[in-house]
Amino acid sequence: MNLVIKLITFILLGIPQAIFNPFFWFVLVIVYIQYKRAADFEEKMFGFVTTNPIKRVSSSLLYGIFGGFLGSVIVVALGVSIAGSGLSYVWPLALLLMLISPHLMCFSYAGGIISVISLLFGVPKVDVAGLMALVGVLHAVESLLIYLSGHLNASPVFIKDEKRGIIGGYLMQSFWPVPFILLTIATGIPSGVDAVNMPDWWPIIRPPFVDLENALYLMLPVVAALGYGDFALTRLPGKKGRESAFNLLIFSTLLILLSVLASRINFFKYIAALFAPVGHEYLINIGKTKEKKGDPLFTVPPFGMRILYVLENSPAEKMGLKPGDIILSINNKAVNSIEDLKEIKALAPAYLWMEYLNTKNEVKYSEMSFYPYGFENLGVVLIPRGEEVPAISLEESSLIKKIKNLFSKKPSS
Template sequence: MFPFSQVLPAVVLTLVRALFDPMFWVVVLLVALQYRRMAAARREFFGLPVTNGVWRDTLAATGYGFLGGFLGSFLMVLIGLSLSGSGLVYLWPVAILLMLINARFLCFAYAGGVLSLSNLLFGFPEIHIAQVLALVAVLHLVESALILTSGHLGAVPVYFKSPGGRVIGGFTLQRFWPIPIVALAVLGPAVVQQGVAMPEWWPLLKPGVSGDAANLVYTLIPVVAGLGYGDLAISRTPGEKSRLSALFLGVYSLCLLLLAVLCQYVRILAFVAAVFSPLGHEMVIYIGKKMEFRGRPLFVPPSRGVGVLDVVPDSTAWRAGIRSGDVVLFLNQHPVNSRPELEMVLADLWGPVEVQFLHGPEQVFRREVVFRAPGRPFGFVPVPDGGEEEAMDLSTAGPLGRWWQDFWRRIRG
């Protein structure tokens, strides 16, 4: 049976060791900078104040990252994923080169697929295909769990331009997590060091070194990584979209992991796994975007009143109970049916304010009185009227990708 009594304490202790790795804190700092950038984007696009929650979000992301790291570590040890002799050193350079084509290609799903295909077709570089693709699968499985639990947090309101040219409201979902994860390293049968000897049937993935797997001795080493998630929520709420994205990514990860294990025994499946790694990931992204733009947008102007896209926490609107998806009807008995009317009423509105609005999915009528201090923003972002000029650019093309687009436009005339 699997030696849980040996492995689980070793995994926990190795994860704790990651706290003393300077690289882990470098990744935490980079994550904090990303959350600061997101807060600045809210201020720049909508004039919303930047709250003091950047470090709170960073600490929460670090906590989720540790939980995800424990899950990923357990899976990596369970399937016998070892860093020894696998050729993982090539992953980061290839991923960075691919990023020059498109920013979303900074992902091991694409680099792992390219490296595996190159090995199968040309024999270079020398990598352990099953180990590389299994690592890609485990990291994405951890990412799917993190998206499920926290992918909807901190959604940023934005205006999108639909394929038909209409400006619609929605959210960008962006989360970043520092991930300490435990990996195996093969010491070898003749090395006398502290390690973990595994049963004969283990590992499911053959080690990337020569020798009898039953006699090999392994040690656990901490590895620091960072995971990021980016998505759009237009026809679904951020919570609904993150759950759907987690499901799609989880299915992709399990399929890739199964192919990585089986390709050790059936050669043709190595080609299938190498192709599925990037194309399956692209399919997940494509289906997610298509479902959002083809669905009925949630954040469009209502038949009366002004729709609410997002609300600033602790603002006047927030204290009145207004939330995303509500419809504001009257402010101090003044009807508001458009953004210009809303701005005109709010210009001289301070002190006690009576707000009448429709709340929640059932659009229940509510009337609340709240105090607004002079000079303070009311605190909610209205849905777009449809003719706004400002809209988010969804292109993620890198320098080479933009050069190719410009070159192709010149060729076509």
Template sequence: MAWPPTRYFSREQDEALIPLQDIIPFILHAQLSLLLNPLFWLLVLLVGYQYRRVTRLKQELFGVGGEPVWQYTLLATFHGLLGGLGGSFVMVLVGVSLSNIGISYLWGLALILMLLSPRFLCFSYAGGIVSLVSLIFGWPQVDVPHLMGLIAVLHMVEAVLIRISGHLGAVPVYTEHRGQVVGAFNMQKFWPIPIAALALVSLPPWLQAGGVVPMPDWWPLIRPAAMPDPEEALFVVLPVAAGLGYGDVAITTSPEQKSRVSARHLAFYSLILLGLAILASYVRPLAWLAALFAPLGHECTIWLGRRAEAKGQAFYVFTESGARILDVTKNSAAARLGLRSGDIILEVNGFPVTGRASLAEAVSAGGGRLEVRFYQRESGQERVALTYKGPDEPLGTILVPEPGDKPQVELSTRGWLYRWWRQHKG
């Protein structure tokens, strides 16, 4: 939804600092206009649907139901608002413009690439291809530095969101790692992002209704390919609704550690790409380097994560001295005992525990009383805890796979087109 502009940004020779007091209302107004837009809430519903699919997967695999989908959705929306606010400041301060960056081509190509692999539904790949085609053939007309700037800022926001909440709601799964069935966490996150961006317009002074916010002469950092007359070159704030997603798997580390590392890699990528976008706006041949780095640098961040998983030792594996916990359901007896993912249950009600069967027997023998001795992964010490549960209340633990268990999921990045081709070829 376009926001009817009441003010514009323009470059002024006598300004040295960015007037934050004038910019902040612009950004807040843009976000508010999106919050009042039904299209944004349609995006929120789509995010909620994705979280519903994630919680259904957990119920299908382990029979764990009652996950609060609405809580995940509201929390993701709240985090998206914060991320959009921060991203809006970066977009405006750097001067990323949506004018002449080929948004329609970007979306169309991203959807096509998604058929090859879901992870290609990312502007890094589509943006890099569109930019290279534009640089080689001169069509479509794309302002490559600004397109790279947009991609960089969106990934910067994504890195922050992954660091804050990328590990929340991770789904425990059994998968195969280096020939062994191990426990892992499938991490799927989605965020609706209301963000403010700029668009370059050229208006004579008599059409500049509402006045002009003066900006420093060095602004914008990312210069447009063709800057009009300074007296008529204006930037207007536009509210844009975007959706960000994150998918990963934690096998050799906890979801918290995995999201921390992924966020760090993505932050480095976004900062480098933003720097290349700024330089390319002054030295246009560097647009080739920025266009190449967008997809290749993103592939590098994925490769780094996969290499760590491939070379590392699986964390959630079977142990003969106790029952290792893969996950603990919320508001369960296990949660009240203080049990956490990675802890090892050693005894229940005085009975030694070595796996699912012995754990179930020990819990049943105690009636409603649960006195548990366990090894706490976080502290590295043994603990004893006591609680009581109802007769039909489950303990609330999901244990790591035992010898003979089969993998539940195959963690693959193959897209629909590849699977269709393999099916018809066979």
């Protein structure tokens, strides 16, 4: 127990050093820029912002620190070190892959490719097991962060659907600066270093290029940037986020287990190196396929106007309206289009009563006073019926699309 307490103390002392690293604040600025872009997108499309970017950054900061602590515990428990891990090769390749598609910047792809090249040609000299374990730990942290906060502040969007025309959905985008601890290896014990004797079974991930009998593991504060992007069309963001987190946790757990085996059995190095990019790409595409083939929640109803999003503290929220509800009539006037709402708004009624259908197909009634200024806005996003609206389309990932195009090209005659 004293060993565990001492290691946790070292981690808690090391993480603030990562937070005060200038690169951490650089990552934080990048996170703010991403959230500011999302806010500008919402303002342009709907005329309001769901969540202030500063508030989102603050939330991401707290979740990132928490995730970094848990990730550090896993790293130390496994004994994952950066000795020969190949990070100096992985980062440049990840940036190059990003030019093909942003999602390819993930270390699963660059780490897997570098590992396979190292295994086949012997250069660069890489600790495949350690590198794959690090990728697995980062994805485990990411799965936790997605579960806790990936569904928060999801942005409403309109999607072009081949069968149904315009449908509604949510764009889930979250970014986290993650300060955490990695291990590096030195020989001998430097003066002034508080050392801890580890059990004989440790490290679980054994580095191949180090004499463990004379090795000293040092805790090194580092910074990672994790991100999550997905669409929720057939489920609400909360349920979609939990499912994505669970699938990613399974992937990361399997990758870590393969890394442990790879540190002992050479054959599993090949399995782990291939599993990282292939498994990650499979996760992405299986999620997209499920969303595209499933029945979307937010379609145009036979009559009335379906609510996609309810703005916080808006009149609609105070009236008890929720996403998925269908507005049938307002002040005894049927509502079947945006124009119908505009006509009601033009009258600026001081009192509003509404008939709507909830998600359980129950007819409900609600009312609210707008005295003395009159009704101006409900504070909702509605699925358009025939109106022209900015919409996005879901396409296959660039990697799969490029592979298909490569093999579908006909030879020239």
